Amino acid sequence: MAYSEKVIEHYENPRNVGAFGKDDEDVGTGMVGAPACGDVMRLQIKVSAEGVIEDAKFKTYGCGSAIASSSLVTEWVKGKTLSQALEIKNTEIAEELALPPVKIHCSILAEDAIKAAVADYRSKHGSTETETPICTPVAP
Amino acid sequence: MTTQPIYLDYAATTPVDPRVAAKMIPYLTELFGNPASRSHAYGWVAEEAVELAREQVATLIGADPKEIVWTSGATESNNLAIKGAARFYAASRGKHLITPKTEHKSVLDTCRELEREGFTVTYLDVEPNGLIDLEKLAAAIRPDTVLVSTMYVNNEIGVIQDVAAIGALCREKGVIYHVDAAQAAGKVEIDLAKTPIDLLSLSAHKSYGPKGIGALYVRRKPRVRLEALIHGGGHERGLRSGTLPTHQIVGMGEAYAIARNSMAVENERIRWLRDRLWAGLSTMEEVYLNGDLDARVPHNLNVSFNYVEGESLLMGIKQLAVSSGSACTSASLEPSYVLRALGRNDELAHSSIRFSIGRFTTEAEVDTTIALVTDAVAKLRELSPLWEMVREGIDLESIQWAAH
Ligand SMILES: Cc1ncc(COP(=O)(O)O)c(C=O)c1O
Numbered sequence: 001m002a003y004s005e006k007v008i009e010h011y012e013n014p015r016n017v018g019a020f021g022k023d024d025e026d027v028g029t030g031m032v033g034a035p036a037c038g039d040v041m042r043l044q045i046k047v048s049a050e051g052v053i054e055d056a057k058f059k060t061y062g063c064g065s066a067i068a069s070s071s072l073v074t075e076w077v078k079g080k081t082l083s084q085a086l087e088i089k090n091t092e093i094a095e096e097l098a099l100p101p102v103k104i105h106c107s108i109l110a111e112d113a114i115k116a117a118v119a120d121y122r123s124k125h126g127s128t129e130t131e132t133p134i135c136t137p138v139a140p
Numbered sequence: 141m142t143t144q145p146i147y148l149d150y151a152a153t154t155p156v157d158p159r160v161a162a163k164m165i166p167y168l169t170e171l172f173g174n175p176a177s178r179s180h181a182y183g184w185v186a187e188e189a190v191e192l193a194r195e196q197v198a199t200l201i202g203a204d205p206k207e208i209v210w211t212s213g214a215t216e217s218n219n220l221a222i223k224g225a226a227r228f229y230a231a232s233r234g235k236h237l238i239t240p241k242t243e244h245k246s247v248l249d250t251c252r253e254l255e256r257e258g259f260t261v262t263y264l265d266v267e268p269n270g271l272i273d274l275e276k277l278a279a280a281i282r283p284d285t286v287l288v289s290t291m292y293v294n295n296e297i298g299v300i301q302d303v304a305a306i307g308a309l310c311r312e313k314g315v316i317y318h319v320d321a322a323q324a325a326g327k328v329e330i331d332l333a334k335t336p337i338d339l340l341s342l343s344a345h346k347s348y349g350p351k352g353i354g355a356l357y358v359r360r361k362p363r364v365r366l367e368a369l370i371h372g373g374g375h376e377r378g379l380r381s382g383t384l385p386t387h388q389i390v391g392m393g394e395a396y397a398i399a400r401n402s403m404a405v406e407n408e409r410i411r412w413l414r415d416r417l418w419a420g421l422s423t424m425e426e427v428y429l430n431g432d433l434d435a436r437v438p439h440n441l442n443v444s445f446n447y448v449e450g451e452s453l454l455m456g457i458k459q460l461a462v463s464s465g466s467a468c469t470s471a472s473l474e475p476s477y478v479l480r481a482l483g484r485n486d487e488l489a490h491s492s493i494r495f496s497i498g499r500f501t502t503e504a505e506v507d508t509t510i511a512l513v514t515d516a517v518a519k520l521r522e523l524s525p526l527w528e529m530v531r532e533g534i535d536l537e538s539i540q541w542a543a544h
Contacts, residue, residue: 011455
């Protein structure tokens with residue numbers, strides 16, 4: 001598998017690796033994927049009182065494209081409002097990283113991680129939204 | 141990054157040994173005759189070379205040269221053996237076959253094809269160490285079982301099946317026994333004079349010969365009959381028509397002759413390197429060996445690095461040419477079917493790397509490998525949410541993953 005330069009760059013220098021306290025009031029945590037599928041992404045956002053994402057952190061278990069997609073997303077969500085962050089589309093992630101068709105699911109997972117993190121933050125602050133299913137393991 | 145990666149993928153293929161290449165070259169240029177040309181010296185010389193190679197191959201496996209049929213490789217040999225015997229004996233013996241789930245695709249897909257033709261196939265489970273339980277095999281044999289096919293040495297995990305015992309069972313039950321020995325030739329002692337195997341597939345390129353040449357051993361006493369797959373000029377006693385590739389055959393013969401002479405010493409050196417590699421890697425936490433450690437060729441080390449995904453690990457060790465049991469290339473993200481058949485959970489199956497050591501591997505390469513893998517695993521575990529959760533004492537099994 002040949003990787004694009006951008007994927008390699010993120011893989012070698014992942015941005016914003018780490019964790020926030022997941023019970024903190026100003027933190028939203030989205031964990032998507034499943035070990036059985038070979039990818040688990042955890043994206044966390046720290047949101048200001050004004051509803052702007054001030055900081056983001058991730059950890060990912062998965063292939064290089066999954067790591068790069070989540071690393072990229074931590075950069076992209078910073079400075080955005082929650083609704084702006086929800087506008088990030090997997091196609092933009094795939095395009096930025098030049099993902100081949102077999103790796104598109106990594107960008108979908110990253111988009112879903114944003115949705116899940118925002119939903120978690122919102123549920124802490126009264127509104128309810130459910131996250132979307134991502135990975136359906138295929139029977140052997 | 142311009143230097144060549146360290147090659148630890150000898151189970152995928154091997155370089156042609158320079159001694160083998162030297163023997164092959166004259167048969168491409170001056171000695172180019174068709175071995176089937178009976179009317180002139182060009183043909184005689186080529187035929188002689190083909191027959192010498194046939195003897196060299198037969199000698200390595202304790203067979204008679206007349207029992208060797210040239211093919212294009214183990215894939216073709218497996219096809220010829222399984223389809224050829226199943227079709228020949230279907231009417232007289234029955235239409236049921238047995239093969240383990242951990243076989244090479246060239247066996248499994250051949251069986252699938254026979255299912256489409258109306259055969260029934262039992263895909264046998266293996267034990268967690270990768271070995272076949274004889275009692276389970278015996279229980280699977282039916283009155284209409286025509287053929288059992290198993291590997292000698294598994295290509296992913298390197299485990300060695302007890303082919304002598306399986307062969308004896310098949311003999312007793314009147315079932316034809318085929319063995320895929322692509323990964324066994326030159327690595328384990330094969331003696332068909334003593335071992336009750338009816339059909340045995342070989343490949344040259346796993347043993348320092350060229351790609352595109354292999355052989356099928358077809359026992360003469362008791363005689364095993366096959367239906368040919370390829371028809372034409374009646375070469376190889378009608379079992380495999382087509383002009384023989386003399387240079388390839390010469391290469392396979394020479395590679396097998398070298399294997400016979402150097403196997404004992406080479407295996408010990410490789411075992412020493414493999415043990416060194418395992419000693420180095422197993423100092424890390426949560427590292428698991430896949431497949432039995434004892435019933436295993438010294439060339440293979442298949443390791444799962446828990447909580448690290450295999451493909452990302454491969455990316456972190458680009459200076460190494462190894463292969464991964466994880467194939468994160470499709471929407472299904474299906475990990476190695478061989479590791480799944482061992483009952484390994486998905487995380488472990490997704491995190492496996494196969495290191496296969498060979499004739500040209502050095503101690504320095506093994507040491508570099510240990511260092512590179514250790515670094516990459518540490519880095520990826522820092523990135524892994526699973527590793528973090530496990531560290532915090534969270535049981536991953538207790539989590540409702542967003543998988544539905
Ligand atoms: C166990 C086994 N059987 C069959 C084959 C196919 O051999 P060949 O490449 O000669 O067709 C291989 C190698 O890929 C193998 O490892």
